[in-house]
Amino acid sequence: MARFEIDKRLADDSFTLGEFETSIVLLMNNKVAPWFVLVPKVVSVSELYELDESTQALLWKDINCLSKFIKSHFTVDKLNVAAIGNIVKQLHIHVVARTEKDHCWPGVVWGTEFSEVYPEEEVSSLANIMLEKLEGFSN
Secondary structure: OOOOOOOHHHHHOEEEEEEOOOEEEEEEOOOOOOEEEEEEOOOOOOOHHHOOHHHHHHHHHHHHHHHHHHHHHOOOOEEEEEOOOOOOOOOOEEEEEEOOOOOOOOOOOOOOOOOOOOOHHHHHHHHHHHHHHOOOOEO
16 A cells, blocks of 8 residues: 655655644745645545545645635735646645735746745744644644
8 A cells, every 4th residue: 555755846845844634734945935835645646526525624624724824924915725736746735825026926936937945944933833823733
């Protein structure tokens, strides 16, 4: 039986901040826009409809909790929430805080030439804030 692992491409481009009951929370390593990814802890699933209804409900709870945190912690004009996965087939949900002043606006954040890496201490601080403020979050 296969075991759950985060796709190498996601792991290589992000920091693991912690997890909810249903999903791992990643932060993409590009400060251009606060860009989080939720990866459901399931094996061999690439589409939302493939999750059973109870897992879908828990995942939506994770998405809503993370979205509310992002809106309260960052400057946000629009939250982009999407399960795209054209390159990485493993089911993952992007939750991206966008502002009209970010370098990519109004275009997409992936594949952009604009990039700024996160300092490790900023990632650690963010994970600690999330641990303190988000119900059901652990690291």
